[in-house]
Amino acid sequence: MQRNERELTLPAMNYLFALLFCMSVSLLPAQAAHIHAYATCHGNKIETGDTLPGGIALHTARFYLSDFIFINQGKEIFREKNSYHLVDLEFPESGDWTIHSSGFDEISFLLGTDSLTNVSGVYGGDLDPVKGMYWTWNSGYINVKLEGFSPHSKGRNGAFGLHLGGYMPPFQTDYRVQSGVASSEHIHIELDVCPMFEQADWNNHFNVMSPSAEAARLTELLGKSIRVYAE
Amino acid sequence: MLSKFIVSGITAIFFLSAATGDPITIPLPTGWPAPQYDNARNPLTAAGIALGRRLFYEPLLSRDSTVSCSNCHLSFTAFTHVDHALSHGINDRIGTRNSPALMNLAWSRSYMWDGAVNHLDMQALAPISNPAEMDFNIQGVAERLKAAEDYRGMFEKAFGSGEITGERILKALAQFELTLVSANSRYDRVTAGKDTFTVQEKNGYELFLKHCNSCHTEPLFTNYQFENNGLKPDTILNDQGRAGISGNPADELKFKVPTLRNIEISYPYMHDGRFKRLKDVLNHYTDGIEDSPTLSPLLKDKIQLGSREKTDLTAFLLTLTDREFLFNPEFRPPAPK
Numbered sequence: 001m002q003r004n005e006r007e008l009t010l011p012a013m014n015y016l017f018a019l020l021f022c023m024s025v026s027l028l029p030a031q032a033a034h035i036h037a038y039a040t041c042h043g044n045k046i047e048t049g050d051t052l053p054g055g056i057a058l059h060t061a062r063f064y065l066s067d068f069i070f071i072n073q074g075k076e077i078f079r080e081k082n083s084y085h086l087v088d089l090e091f092p093e094s095g096d097w098t099i100h101s102s103g104f105d106e107i108s109f110l111l112g113t114d115s116l117t118n119v120s121g122v123y124g125g126d127l128d129p130v131k132g133m134y135w136t137w138n139s140g141y142i143n144v145k146l147e148g149f150s151p152h153s154k155g156r157n158g159a160f161g162l163h164l165g166g167y168m169p170p171f172q173t174d175y176r177v178q179s180g181v182a183s184s185e186h187i188h189i190e191l192d193v194c195p196m197f198e199q200a201d202w203n204n205h206f207n208v209m210s211p212s213a214e215a216a217r218l219t220e221l222l223g224k225s226i227r228v229y230a231e
Numbered sequence: 232m233l234s235k236f237i238v239s240g241i242t243a244i245f246f247l248s249a250a251t252g253d254p255i256t257i258p259l260p261t262g263w264p265a266p267q268y269d270n271a272r273n274p275l276t277a278a279g280i281a282l283g284r285r286l287f288y289e290p291l292l293s294r295d296s297t298v299s300c301s302n303c304h305l306s307f308t309a310f311t312h313v314d315h316a317l318s319h320g321i322n323d324r325i326g327t328r329n330s331p332a333l334m335n336l337a338w339s340r341s342y343m344w345d346g347a348v349n350h351l352d353m354q355a356l357a358p359i360s361n362p363a364e365m366d367f368n369i370q371g372v373a374e375r376l377k378a379a380e381d382y383r384g385m386f387e388k389a390f391g392s393g394e395i396t397g398e399r400i401l402k403a404l405a406q407f408e409l410t411l412v413s414a415n416s417r418y419d420r421v422t423a424g425k426d427t428f429t430v431q432e433k434n435g436y437e438l439f440l441k442h443c444n445s446c447h448t449e450p451l452f453t454n455y456q457f458e459n460n461g462l463k464p465d466t467i468l469n470d471q472g473r474a475g476i477s478g479n480p481a482d483e484l485k486f487k488v489p490t491l492r493n494i495e496i497s498y499p500y501m502h503d504g505r506f507k508r509l510k511d512v513l514n515h516y517t518d519g520i521e522d523s524p525t526l527s528p529l530l531k532d533k534i535q536l537g538s539r540e541k542t543d544l545t546a547f548l549l550t551l552t553d554r555e556f557l558f559n560p561e562f563r564p565p566a567p568k
Contacts, residue, residue, distance in 0.1 A: 121272055121352035122401040129356055130370045130397035136360035138476055139349035171478075212478070 031102030034186050037065055037087045037095035040227075041194040048089045056197055060147035061089040062133060063191060063222075064113050064126070068099065071106040078104070084113065086126035086133060087191075095189075104183045111191070111223045112143030112174035118167035138210065140165050143173050144222060146193065152202035159206070164219045166211025173215050175223025184230035192225035255280070257337045260414035261423065263450055266337035268351055268409060273402045275409060278388035281565070283407025285385065286400060288564045291375045292355075293365035295321050300358065300404075303330035306562040309493035310334065310411060316504030320364035327363070327468050329504035331489060332497040334413040334556065340455045344486045344502045347476050351405045369397045376400065413492050413556040414450075421550070422450070428550065435547025438540055442516075443491075445529050452491040452551065458527040459484040461520030465503055472502070483525050495552045509548060513541045 038045055039061055041052045051057050065085045070078040078101035087095040113127070118140045122129065133142045144164040153160040166173045181187060196218055200206075205214045255275040257266050273279075286292070290299045303318045304310040310333035312318055318330040328344050342348040348357055358364040359372060376382040376395050383393035390399050420426035428436060439447075448454045457473040464470075464484060473482035486502045500506040506515065517536050520526070536544065556562075 119349050121350045121405075122398045124396055124398035128397045129353075129401065130373050132368075132370065134353070134356065136356040136369075138347045139353055 031100075031183075031185070033070075033099045033101055033104075033184065035068075035085075035095075035097050035099060035189065036186060037085065037189040037191070038092065039063075039087075039089055040190045040192045042192065043190070045190075046089070046193070047092070052194060052197065054194075054197065055151040056148060057150075058089075058146065058148040058193075060145060061193070063087055063111065063144040064133070064141065065189065066110045066113050066117070067108075069108040070099070070101045070104040071108060072104050074106075077101065082125070083109075084117075084123070084126045086131055102183050104181075106178065106180045107187070107228060108176065108178040109189075110174045110176055111226060112165075112219065113141045113167070114174055115167040115172065117141070135163075135165065135210075140167050140211065144219060150197070150200075150202060150206070152200075153206040154203050155206040160200075160202070161206075162200075162208045162218060164208060164215045164222075166215055168211065171211040171213065171216050173211065173219040175219055177223060177226050177228070179226075179228035181228050182230045186231035188227075188229050188231060190227040190229075191222060192227065193222065195225045196221040257409055258412055258414075260412070260419070260450070263414070264338065267340055268337040268405075270409070273352065273405060275406050276389060278385070279390070279403050279406040280410055282385045282389045283403035283405065284561075285565050286404050287407050291379065292359055292367065292372050293321050294367040294371075297321055298365055300355070301564065303358075303364070304333050306559070307496075307557055308332075309413070309497040309557060310562075311497045313496065313498060314507075316499050318364065320358075320361065321366055324363045324366075326361065327470060328502050329499060332493060333408060334411050334492060335451055335490065336411060337409050338451055338455075341487065345473050345476050346457060346487055351408060352401050354408075355401055355404045369400065372400060373397055411556075411562065413553040415555045416492065416553040417550040418547075419450075419553075429546070431543050431546045432550055433547075434540075435543035435545065438536070438544045439547050442534050442536070442544075446488045446527070447491045453488045456488055457482060457485040458488055458529075459523065459525040460486075460501075460516075461522070461526050461530050462501060462503075462505070462515070463519075463521045465505070468503055470503065481525060484523060485525060491548060492551050493553055493557065495549050496557065509545050510541070513544060517541075 040046060046052065046058065048058055048061055065087060066083050068080040068083045069076055078099070080099055085094070085097060117123070117127070127141070133145060134140070135142060142163045142165040144162070146160075146162040148160060149158040150160050151158055164173050199221055200218065201214065208215050208218065255277065257268065257270060257275070259266070287300045290296045292299060298321050303312040305312065312330040316329060318326040318328065320326065331344065336342075336351055339351070342351065342354040343357060348354045356369060359367050359369060373395055382395060386395050386399055387393040389403055417426055421428055446454055446456070446458055459472075462484070471483050473485040474480060494509065498507055498509075500509075500512050506512050513536065516530070516534050520530050520533070522531075
């Protein structure tokens with residue numbers, strides 16, 4: 001009786017293993033792209049605590065990247081769901097994530113968050129207000145937060161705080177990046193902060209804490225300094 | 232008695248649903264527009280409302296754990312701080328504006344006197360972080376609630392897991408605040424054909440329609456716009472109102488038009504609480520308007536009201552008091568554990 005049970009059970013188990021194998025194979029993506037987002041100064045990777053050219057000491061550097069779209073020959077082939085990523089230089093791993101897509105020749109994403117996100121109530125994850133990237137006195141996400149000290153800043157002891165946000169015209173601060181890039185296992189997204197710092201108005205705008213023309217100008221400078229490349 | 236029973240229906244069904252665990256929707260009184268709040272992303276549940284109510288009365292939300300939302304928003308006074316011109320927070324710090332009455336928030340398009348907050352979910356962040364109010368932050372609130380004895384269980388019931396996040400704290404608070412619906416005043420009963428105005432109230436209603444309804448539009452008694460109603464600027468507070476948010480000079484001295492529901496007991500009045508009595512308010516509109524480039528066009532021409540007309544108008548305004556709302560036990564502090 002015991003033997004008969006084994007005879008019946010083994011083929012069933014083999015079948016189960018075969019089924020699980022097929023399922024696992026079907027669930028695996030054909031290819032995945034690992035995104036690596038970080039900040040640089042003229043191409044050199046930086047971390048918080050670094051002193052940048054010009055004597056700028058960067059203590060806080062956080063920025064949102066969102067709404068990732070992968071494109072092939074002008075057609076969208078993949079759009080990431082819940083596509084909100086807060087890159088915090090204090091936690092370098094926050095800039096690393098995986099997207100299950102391949103075969104693209106172009107990617108598109110926002111530096112910042114779109115206006116719809118800013119008017120739709122509270123979100124969790126990287127958008128949770130506990131992350132300290134939501135203005136509490138006025139609605140809206142801070143799309144880029146840069147804090148530190150600069151010898152050029154007229155702030156107290158040279159302090160500066162650039163909280164760049166705003167979702168309503170004329171001071172929208174999300175910046176759409178669209179870049180041709182070969183499909184690859186590793187995609188690098190570099191936000192070069194130094195061109196913006198070199199054009200900052202240290203006399204008058206060492207603190208930017210609300211939607212404004214200056215916030216929009218600085219965000220545009222940052223957006224234009226983003227470089228995307230495949231490894 | 233029968234009419235009272237009928238007009239209580241909306242609120243009763245609302246809380247009966249909450250108690251039984253059935254799906255809960257924001258009640259829509261007859262003749263009202265659709266709510267602005269879309270609760271698809273924050274479905275109301277009995278457990279969520281209960282958690283929000285507990286948080287609303289929770290002093291852990293303030294830096295020194297002394298002040299809760301209810302300090303400035305008392306249920307018996309239409310959720311405002313009666314008799315206080317300006318809101319005050321921890322360490323007796325005084326703010327710059329009168330605490331607004333809280334009701335019918337699902338219909339509001341923006342929050343705060345200057346419309347600084349665009350969504351009910353986010354509103355609580357402002358008082359929590361304001362140095363003159365709670366002087367704290369949502370990160371700290373989340374950490375405190377994680378360390379508190381019984382909150383994890385309440386979050387689990389409300390959201391399916393015991394994880395305590397900023398998102399969940401704010402959603403729970405919004406759920407409770409969405410239940411603060413005031414739609415059972417005598418005015419509402421008259422509108423529903425269940426009651427009648429006195430002659431004096433009827434005269435007052437006609438005066439209201441002629442002089443007030445453009446901004447304090449029925450049935451919510453606000454048009455949710457920002458207006459300069461001709462108040463002489465307070466040179467100490469120097470409050471620019473909506474312009475402080477929009478940056479637009481055309482918005483200077485404009486503030487959100489408040490609802491007149493429960494106006495009888497939500498004194499003092501105006502964004503800075505300068506008027507203690509309804510009589511003072513009416514006298515302002517007849518004799519106190521200060522002209523300026525942003526003054527509401529509707530107030531450019533002097534409003535003519537005699538003393539009897541003011542009395543009649545006041546009689547009508549008193550019909551907007553909703554005692555069922557004011558004394559609803561579901562809005563009071565939750566029973567101690």
